[in-house]
Amino acid sequence: MPGTESSNRLTRTTRTTRRSTGRPTKRAAGLLAGAAAVALVLTGCASGNSSASGDSGKVTGTVTLQTWALTPTYSDYLKGVASSFEKKYPGTTVKLVDQPGDGYSDKVLSQASSNSLPDVINLPPDIALPLAKRGFLQDISKDDSTLKKTYVNGALSAYNYKGVDGTFGYPWYLNTDVDYWNKSMLSQCGLDPDNVPKTTDQLFEQAATMHAKCPDDYLMSRKPGLSDFSLAGVKILNSDGTKFTFANSSKAADLIDKYAKAYQNGYMPSSVLNSDYLGNSTLFTQTKVAWTTGGATAIADFEKNNPSLKGNIVVSPALDTPPLYVQGLSVSSKSKHIATAEALAKFMTNATNQEKFAHLVSIFPSTTSSQSDPYFSKDDGTTEAKARVLANKALKTAENLSPVEANDAMTTFLDQQIALAMKGQTTSKKALETAQTKMNTLLANG
Template sequence: MRIRHASVAVLTAVALGLAACGGSGDDDSGSDEITGTVTLQTWALTPKFTDYLNEVIKGFETKYPGTKVELLDQPGDGYSDKVLSQAASNTLPDVINLPPDFALPLAQQDLLVDVSKDAGVDVNATYVAGSIDAYKFKGTDGVYGYPWYLNTDLDYWNKTKFAKCGLDASKPPATTQELFAQAAIMHSKCPDEYLMSRKPTIIDFTLAGIPTLSDDGKKFVFNTDQAAGIVDQYRDAFKNGYMPPTVLNTDYQGNSKLFTQGKVAWTTGGATSLADFEKDNPSLKGQVAVSKALDTPPLYVQGLSVSDKSKHKATARALAEWVTNADNQNKFGHLVNVFPSTTASASDAYFSKDDGTPVGQARALAFEELKTAKSLQPYEVNTAMETILAQQIALAVKGDVSSKQALDDAVTKMNQMLARQ
């Protein structure tokens, strides 16, 4: 599953230039008739899933005689640039595979269909709530994508380290506050072991219920005393030795790498991460416990959006609904390590039932999480903004500046960048 940040600034700049552009034609865009040829653009799914996609397309064309679907699959690298080029030349495909951060600037410039209006399906009843919320954007009204396939994270714990340091891996932390508490216990029992291994991000503020973005989506607003208090807590944990010093280094490898190396007792990862941990470090086999993500689980989303300039809008919407229906999504989830976004998929035991294997347990846990999972980071945050915030938080955690000053400085710089988008 490809989860990345789009270059929102560039996308928005292109979209602004399209505001006055005419459509590619409106032969029957106002018609409810499902007919004609439409294009479906996917992102790096062929050749591995060509047979699956062709089967789905054939099913659609059979259900709706008189329709034809042309499949376009774009390479993984440079996809955002390809979408930019299509938007700039007014040649967006009828149905486009867009993660929410790619869809945001196009929705803001009315280039995508609000799929919550006049839909063939009730999107709020068909898809899990978090996946619909992912395609609702500040400053806009509506839903600008049909959720397609999803993923989330689980927590993984080193049972050997837990037992050695006075903790119970069958009762791991369920919240961030419990994580701090158990990190203190581990440090007191085993001064050279670490439970925590990361500094805070903007996601920590979201988890704490702190607004990160203004209602109109034009300003970051997380430089509050409450947010500073969260950074203070990490600063104190770092000072007390609950985290390895490397978490503040520019070459920090991430908690997954440290967990695999046996240097820390906790990491996050997808439902299939256990196999990777054991492959890279065979000594972890049978020594890893799995639990749900702390607090609110993160949600990673891929979806299908419909171009508002489509000549066959009704057909395009019907195709997007067809590809993302429960049956087709379930089949896809059996082929690749992702989860379906439909509520009806709960009836598929492959996702919902623990089959007694470590992989089956993790899959069932992750699928259950999707009921409450949410997109936790604002889509307006690009890579450059992440770097700015990480640098400021590192200064605060190290104790070089106050947490409030660090957040004030980060918000000032990030708002300057946001204003240029």
């Protein structure tokens, strides 16, 4: 997130979530596909979550910290934290390594397959999953009883996986979505900018009102995905994470039918089902739709790309349950200095160091105590500050709405089937069954 490439990870204004375009960015697609590749290559690798021989349990020795696209922009910050750690724990040395954004999952794959993972690795939950399943990551909950009271619940649970006992990452930095609304479009089309939708049901209701008043304008511009199924109470995966089960619930088909009806009634642009769909944030910037989602700083991009939006944007909390985007630090179970690696990951993610980092870049700390920091919790009356405060508050209840087991190939196929159902070319039930069969085949193979 920090730095140009990193910012695409968590601060991008269009994500593959219940409120996004429904299409991942190329970068996100590569990461998800890379995670699947990791799983395939590691299948034959040795597993077992045991400490490397020679680890004394003392915080001493040399450990390597690998970050992801944070240098050179944040080199001074990283060097400062490493130096502070070495001063706190005499006899330790921290080696800093940073990998480029592109090809990161492939790099991690190569390191794991050659048993050369760094001691502490910057991993999002989806890339950590196959490594955790095959014993390459340390279960940090065995050695740290303070996790639950230190970190935001949703962020910590992102590193708990179905079918695997343990916690496989210290949450590092977070982001979530807030909702953005075009004030003028709402007012002109019979809607109240001071009473914007709070739920998906209210969104559909107001979309109908807008269409009746302004047939050529739109409030909605997206189709549903796995995260929407979660919000609808659909069980997406079985208990051990080995099979998708969403097609077994009538609620999933009912949800697609609801979107299909809205689409066929003209409540959203026809382009949402096309391969050249621009995404809801782009359409919002072009003032073709009145609603989008984005991170707490997205408003700056909207206004930069379309100055007419300045002073014309209303911000509100994300509909229903807010989504959670997580980056973390995992510890290699093969480290020669497990205790030192765990201490470093914990030190990097303590409240003081996270708050310093979050003041440098548009992210949020994963530590619960940081939520009271005035920088994140004080509203100075500007729309920008309100967005930041709303996002900070949302982290208390934000959840990972789409399972990390669902890689890009799976969600792309599901997306295609949902589009067919919304066009009326197949039934919602049949689309879900077809997608589930394909996704379970991919899951079993990877």
